[in-house]
Amino acid sequence: MIVNNSLDEVKKRENALSIIKNIVGSAGRSSLFDLTGLSGGFIASPSELSLLETYVGPAIFEEALQKVGVEHMGGDKVIPLNRTSSGILATILTIVNKDSNVVHYLAELPAHPSIPRSCALVGANYSETDKFDEFSIPENTSLVVITGSTMDHKVIDEDEFKKVIEMAHEKNIPVMVDDASGARLRTVIFNQAKACDLGADIAITSTDKLMPGPRGGLMAGCEDLIDEIKVKVNQFGLEAQPPAVLAMLNGIKNFSEDNLINSLERKDELFELLNSNFENFEKTPTGVMITPQGLSKEINIKHNLSDDDLAFVFSFILLRDHGIITIPAVSMPGASATIRFDLSTEDAFKLNLNDLNKKIESSFKKLQKAVSNEDECREIVFIS
Known part of the structure; x- marks a missing residue:
């Protein structure tokens, strides 16, 4: 296993924040896409x-x-x-x-x-x-x-x-x-x-x-x-x-019900796109998700990682390669390792769903290549 305890989860989160900082520093905030549904904000005059x-x-x-x-x-x-x-x-x-x-x-x-x-x-x-x-x-x-x-x-x-x-x-x-x-x-x-x-x-x-x-x-x-x-x-x-x-x-x-309502149609479109290559994505009320167990079923290469580890590695590849923030990379200890792509966020509305689908496919292919090498997976999760 890669992430074994709460301390590992803290270290994992610290690495994710470091990657986010580097992306903002090198490419700007517009290169990040927070799809956690927890993006929040600070509105003040x-x-x-x-x-x-x-x-x-x-x-x-x-x-x-x-x-x-x-x-x-x-x-x-x-x-x-x-x-x-x-x-x-x-x-x-x-x-x-x-x-x-x-x-x-x-x-x-x-x-x-x-x-x-x-x-x-x-x-x-x-x-x-x-x-x-x-x-x-x-x-x-x-x-x-x-x-x-x-x-x-x-x-x-x-x-x-x-x-x-x-x-x-x-x-x-x-x-x-x-x-x-x-x-x-x-x-x-x-x-x-x-x-x-x-x-x-x-x-x-x-x-x-x-x-x-x-x-x-x-x-x-x-x-x-x-x-x-x-x-x-x-x-x-x-x-x-x-x-x-x-x-x-x-x-x-400034809360807008429209953002939640408008995400309903887009989630169906993304779900259909993902279904072309995956069998275990599920719809959520405002997007799509894949559980650690579902992700494990998609992997056809022998490995020794836990289901949660797979989700952590996948989330870090999404973040590192495409600036896509999902919960497993940045979560607090004990949180669910399910990867959600929430389409109600401001960042989500900036993404073309065909492009998002391609980014998810590309990240999964890299996950498939990495899973048999536990040291490489550990590096993906813990080293910027």
Whole structure:
């Protein structure tokens, strides 16, 4: 194996960022194509930037964020956070007791690793399932978690969503929704209601996923519970700083549903092009993807790499040779190694789909040549 642990994942990401820096330095930003769906952004005017002081910034921009944040997410009140994972941690620190149960329902396993990791920190018993018929809430449960859209964009059925919330509330158990991309994906593409409108006590989204905001988290929910969680957020330094708050505010203001809707037709076109040479690409709500297992099935050369390793090597060839950024190259430890080509991003609309198809084919051919040489693959992933 090439990537064996979280430290390897950190080193892998550092190399990807180095490659990105070199591409920008030598060929300019226009030579990069961020197809992660997590490209985010930082929209700010000069007059707004002049207000980014320690206390002036929050006084002005956090108040403004309350209005647009509640409109975007529902609920009574919002908290801006430095990561979605920070909000998940703060919620679990606030609500979950040692030795109590946390049960999680999602459309497809696994959950984002921040959830079980946070439960482990407080000594809670954590379980997750993607089979609705097997979902239950045992005694001594302190929190029910729902994922609106998984890391690979599998979206929960809305009827099941509402039923899990009802089951929890019948036992007076609060519900937290991890709606990282779902706050936009579910509502725009699948016409589902906002999590808080469905009855969730807390919902959190990532402000860089499928919208032009910064890497950060925005939590919405019942005012009393939001206030309790905010205490933990401030105690542990999990709050978003003024620049991120400003960028969240403007990211939500500039979010366009049209980009998600317009990606639907383009994904079908790209999927058909890829089907000429591949058998294991799948459609996502806003693009196409290939799982590590699917990529492994495409390889017809003997090798000793794991499925995830194949995805990492493929993602680095795409980045190094064509400036295409996919999640496995730049992801944090524990993230899915599925390679997604999200067509809702600004960079995606600059790409001709025939050209993108050729770049993917070319990168796969190089992957095929490299897989039998583990040292070469290790160099691709770890050395700029």
